[in-house]
Structures are given as structure tokens and as C-alpha cells.
Amino acid sequence: MRLIDRICDLLAILAGIYLVGIMFGIVISALARTLNLSGSWSSHIFTFTEFGLLYIVMAASPWLVRHRGHVFIELLSAALPLRMQQPYSRVISALCVVICLVLVWYTWGATARAWKFGDAEMRSLDMPKYLLLGAMPIGFGLMAAQFLRFVFGPETMHTGEAGVHE
Amino acid sequence: MEWYEALVFLLGMILFFMALGIPVALAFLAANMIGAAYFMGGRGDIASQMARGIGQLANNAIPTVTSFNLMPVPMFLLMGEIFFFTGLANRMFGAVDRLMGKLPARLSFVTVAGGTAFATLSGSSMGSTALLGSLMVPEMQKRGYKKHMAIGPILGTGGLAMLIPPSALAVLLATLAELDIGDLLIAGIMPGLMLAIFYAILILGMALYDPSAAPVYEVESSNWTEKLRLLFVDILPMVSIVIGVILVIMFGIATPSESAAFGCLGVVVLAALYRSLTWEGIVKSVAGALKVTTMALLIIFGSATFSALLAFSGASSGLIRWATGFDLEPTTMLLIMFAILLVLGMFMDQLSMMLLTVPIFFPLAQTLGFDLIWFGVIVLLALEISFTTPPFGLLLFVMKGVSAPGTSMRDIYVSAIPFIGCSMLLVALLIVFPGIALWLPGLGQ
Amino acid sequence: EDRVSAVHAFPEFLVYTKTFLAMVADINERGKGVVQIDVRGGPEAIGMFEQPAAVRDGVVDMVHTPGSFYGANVPEIDAMVASRVTPMEARANGGAALMDKAHQERFNVRHLGWIDGGIKFHIYMNSEPKFRDDGILDLTGVKLRDNPIYHAFFEQLNATTASMPATEVYSALEKGVVDAAAWTEIGIPQLKWNEFLKYRVDPTFYNTDIGVIFNLDAWNALSPESQKLIEEVVIEWEGKSYADRQAEVAADAKTLADGGMTFVAHSAEAGEVYRKMADDAAWARMYERIEGGGAGAETYKALRKTYALDE
Ligand code: NA
């Protein structure tokens, strides 16, 4: 688990760096266009700022699971009697693990199919689609691992505080 | 499946998964997987239907998430976080406090003014909400404002972004509905400004009704030289970032979506000049922006395919055709169309909503004898309101992401409602006095 | 009765979608009791660029889409982009059959027809075009909205290319973020880009490559009557839509000219060089993708013969 946490942290750091890179990339390519200096390279910057959004969301999501950063609505869990709340939260976390694992399986399948057919996302360059789709099984897989923490670990995902919460 | 069965099936699933307490993004994805396997699975056994349907879901996510149109969200978030964590925001609002003296709820007004300014330049209500949320909410909570005084105005002004030009959404609507783009943009100005004024009146009312919501704390009184110093040292440089971003757009150096990155860089440079740029501040800013960006984009990842399923299954077009099939008097038909936009808006993104409704609504509006520019403004308002309608409006989730721990979804819902009321009032006024929208474009002819 | 599901790439307000929907109505009318096509929607139902893979994988049976959207999978599509023949001529000389064969082999779909063909592209500019010494358009210092399909051509004209979503082009033209864009002969007045673009560069280059593709397995599952009917109607519409669009090309040109747009033309010889520059860029891309020097040599030659009329 500790290794997985480190991997998730590392991916989040890379996502953060990518985010800052996007900021500079946009400024540079806009300035290059204004000064008539742009060319294929600046179109590629544009393309990779767009792709970056997918990579960022897939890379940082597992880290965000651990920090309970994904918004959820606490309705049933808060209405339950106190002693039921912990087990209930663990069951829901387990359900999240299942959802993520199903996503891993089928997004992996989609990645393999895109690889087999040579599918490409045609923007300023032909980006092999498996390089984009491939981020999904990895991201959802690590998310599943992070949700496992709330199934078996000392903490639970839901706080169980009264009212419609989180 | 009939359209109403498909509608109940799809909406039922998403409501069910959310009520269970599954994170919103995963609730969308779970509902999508089942819906996609059913509707997009094509022919063959269950296994191949799931592979096709869920594979389609994954493919659909690529163009939706990797779209430059979303770029203002991470960039404005980053800008707001840097403003906050470098202490520049604190400096500016401290100065505003001292300059504005005892005006109650002054930071709420600053939010409306700032929101209107940002709406003017960004054209992205999500980006605008992200910026104001990450910038104002922590500052206002620090100063003892109740949550709704901070959150409400931000949710409201986020929506101004698409009424006041430049507005990418208005251009898109005009193109799809074959309206004059310039006329629709100009028609949005008066309603947009009126809405901003309604917000200001509402805030004043709320502050007078419950003085503790916006605490009247003691500020050091200051003499004129001190006030000038505050203005020139603590306020103008920060405001210059906003002006700079507007100029970057006006001079054609950057598109509105690109301008946010310039704003980010501007704040970094300013922080460096004030010697308040620390490594820790940068890391915290990036982490904060990353958190909300990821949360919002994963919801978009999920809800985009949900939109597609509503369309592909025929649920949304069935609803639209059914509801517009009645032969009722024009105002009732208008309200029906408005209601449909609000309902669809809870689950769909704005572009998909326009693609679905425009081909049906605008010809209908024409036969009903409506002025199409006026009708376009009302559609824009409906799109805006649906963005903040509980329980699913995307801006609500962005808001949740940027507000302090301990802010519940209920706090956000409750904060949003009075401001939605303002928009509704504006719609009512537009119906009674169409001139509010049509007067300005009429001058040009 | 066979049931066929279909989606279209473009929103309903575009003429291309109107053609497709009219064609589907025609098939449904003549196919009563034989085959019925159920249109599930446009880009709001399945993302525009995801539709080709959706029909290949069998999510839907039939898709109306530009070939360029899946050009990486079926590089042969560039022959339509750079074509010097009409869709009807390509059908008569065997080009359409080659195109269909390539689609079946590479993409598990049938290419049934080339709809709304014969529409070509212009470069539109907000300032007066300049020409090089050899009479070819010189875009040095001109900021041109980029598109992967014609990027290589634009580079040869020395343009400053700028990528942006189509939804941002209007305000980008307004503010001078870009000062030129390439677009089809029709549609500019609808987009209102002529509020800013005041010059049109002649001659045209390239062709729209919008086609109807059909999942091969779903096709084989159809009854022979259904197959025959769909094939027939699509081929009829190839010719009909070609003629209809030519009328619109003339109408839009008149609208633009009446609105004050100036048409600036190359000389006849320079114009031919200009068109050839564009075509060569498309052929070169195909050559590379299908290994025109190796395994794909025969296909490449046959496509050039039928679409570029090489001797
Ligand atoms: Na705006």
C-alpha cells in the first residue's frame, strides 16, 4: 500500500507540473503567434495542452481519492443509526472499488482495440489513441486501490456527520 | 424502450447512485456503464455489448475532456490560488476593507463587481466561478462572513459570464440558431447588468436582514495620504492584472480561453515584485488548483457520456418533442421550453443541450411569433440558471471543491437559491418588457 | 423488415446534415416493409470524431461523416480530398469501388457513397492577399487558423498557423487573433465570418469528403433487398446532392460578393501550381501512410489513376 501511495503522489506531482507547463505553453504559443513566430511546434503545444487535461485528471484522481477530494452527497449514510454508519461507508467504498475495476477492464479493452486498429486522434499530429485511452485503466486501477483503503483501513470515506453533507 | 422509460431509467440510476453516497463522478460513470451497455452495446451477447458500450464511453471522454474550451477552469483556478497563497489577495482585500469603511457586506459587493468584470472578459462561467471561489471564499470566511454571503454571489456572477460579451456560448447559440451574432451579444448586455444590480440589492437586503451574516468589524480609520497609498500600492497593481487580461484579449494577443494563462503569469510576476513568492506558496497553489481541476474534470468525464446517452437513447429528444407538441398559448409554450432547459440542464452540458433543443425550439419560437434575439437571451438565461440548479449543476460542484472544509452541499444549495430567484425575476421582466433585451440591438439598426 | 441505426457527424443546421436526413427519409419511404433507418442523433449523441470508430465497432450501423475524421485508419480517403473528379466520375471509373475495398479491409465498414461532393475550399483573409514573385499566394506574416488536414499546405505558403476550437474562430477573427481561415465555398455567411473576412483567394483547393459508411457485419446481416435499396438510393443522392450543392456554391458566392467581399485570383498558371501544391501535400501524406513505395504501391497508383486522372 505504501508503494501505491508513493506512486499516486508521484503521479499527482507530475500532474501539477503538467498544469504549470500548460500555463507557460499557452502564453508561449500565443506570444509566438502574435510575433509571427509560430509553426508546427506551437500547434503541437496547443494539442498537448488539450491532451494534458486528460492526463492530469487520470494522474491526480487516485491521489484525490485518498484526500477525499471527489465530491459526494451524504444522504443515506447520515440518516443511518450511528453504529451502522461505518459498515455502510465501507460497503459503499467497496462498491466504488468494483466500479473502478469494471472501468479498468473495459477501458483496457478499448485501449487494446485502439492499438490493434491503429486508431489516432488527429490534431496537429496523429496521436495514437491507445496513448490517451491507456491512461484510463491505470488511473482507475490506482483509484480502486485507494478506495480499498476506505474498505479495510482505519478511516472511512464518509464522515457520517448529520445532514446532507460533504 | 419508449423515451419516457429511457428517461426514467437513466435519471433513476444516476439519482440512485448519488443517493447511496458514491462520489458524483463515479455515480455518473456507474450509471453510464449500465446505460452504455444497454443503449450503445449494438448487437450480440451481453459481454460484447458491455465491451462496445463501455469502450464507447471511454472514447467519448477524450474529445470532451481534452477540449481547449475547458482551459479557463484550471488556469483561473491556478490564478486564484496563487493570488490567495502569496498573500496578495489578503493585501488587496485588507485595503478594500479600509477604503470602504463601514459599508456592510462590502466583500460580497466586491465579489459582484469583480464577477461582472470577470464575466466580461472570460466568457466562461466555470472558469469565473473557479477564480472567484478560490480567491474570495477563503478571504471572506477568514473575515467572519457567513458561508452564503460568500458562496451565493459567486454562483450568481459565474452565470453572468455567458450573458455579458464576450461570450463563447452566445456566439455558439447564435450560430446554431442562425441568429445575428452581434445582435445576440449586444442583447445580453442590459439583462446582464440588470442581473448584477439585482444581486447587489439582494446582498444588501440579506446583510440588513441578518447583520451577523456579514460582520461589521472595526477597521482602522485612515487619513487621505494613507488611503492613497493603499489604493496605489495594494489595490491598483492587483486590479491591473484584470485590466491586463482584458487588454490582452482586446488587442488580439490571446483568445478569451488563452487569456487566463496570461492572468496566472501576471499574478506570479506581481507576487515576485512584492517579494511574496515562496516555494511553499507555489506548491500549495498548484495543489489546490489541481484538486478542484481533477474533481471537476472527472465529473465532466462522467456527465458528458451521460448527456450522450440521454440523446442517443432518444430520452431527451422524446421529452422535447412531447412537451413542445401541445398547442398552447405562446407564453405557456415559452415557460414549457424554459422548464425543459432547466430539467435537461441538471444532467447535460450546455453544448449538448443547444444541439438538441435549438433545431426544435427556434422554429417553434418563430411560429409563436417571438423575436428570436429576445428568445435567444432567454435561452442563455435558462442555460445559465441550469448550471447552478441543485442538485446537479456543475458550478455547484466546482464551488464545493473550492470552499473551505466543512462546507456542505446543503450550504451551497441554500446559497444558490436566492440568486437563482434573481435570474427568474429577470426572465419574468424580460417577458413583460422585451425591450430590456431588444433596445440596445435596436439602436444599431 | 431490417432496422438500421444511424448517427451524423454535424449539427442539424448544416446543409450536409439536411442532405443526409433527406436521404434517410427517401430510403425509409421507398423501404417500407424492407428496411427502416432510425437516426439516433448527431454529435450530441456520439462525439463527432468518435463516430467512425463507433460504426466500425458496431455501436451504430451507419454513420454520415467526413472521411478525414478517420484518415489515420483509412489513409486512402486523401484521394477524395485531393480529387480532380466528381463523385459520379469516381464511381464510373472504378475509384469508388477502390475506396469501398480499402474501407472494408482496413476499417470493417462499407463506403457506400460520397455525398455533397464537389464542394471545395478557399482561403479567406481580412487583408488584401500578397503574392510571391512566381505568382503564388504569400502568407508570410498572416495568422491563419490551423487545421490538420491542410497544415502541410499552409506551411508551404509560409503562414503563421494558430490552433483553436471552431467555436472560438468568430471572436478570434473579431479581435485579430487570427486574420485568415480556410473554409468551404459554402457556409461562411451562416458562420458570419464574412463580418471580418473581406478577401477570398481563388482558385479553390481540395474537396469535402463526406460519406456514408456502414458496419460490414451489420451490412452482411441485411437482406439482399435492403442492401440493394440502400446502395441504390445513396448512389442516386451522390449525383443529386452534387447538383444541389453547386447551386448553393453560386448563391453563397453572390451573397459574399454583394456583402462586399473581394475575390482575388491567381493567374491561370499560378493557380494550377497553387492547387497542385495542395494536392501534392495530400497525396504525399497518403503515400507515407500506405507505404506507396512498398506494400501500397499498387493501391496508390490505382487511386492516382482514378482520382487524380494520372496517365
Ligand atoms: Na462574457
Ligand code: NA
Ligand atoms: Na448542468
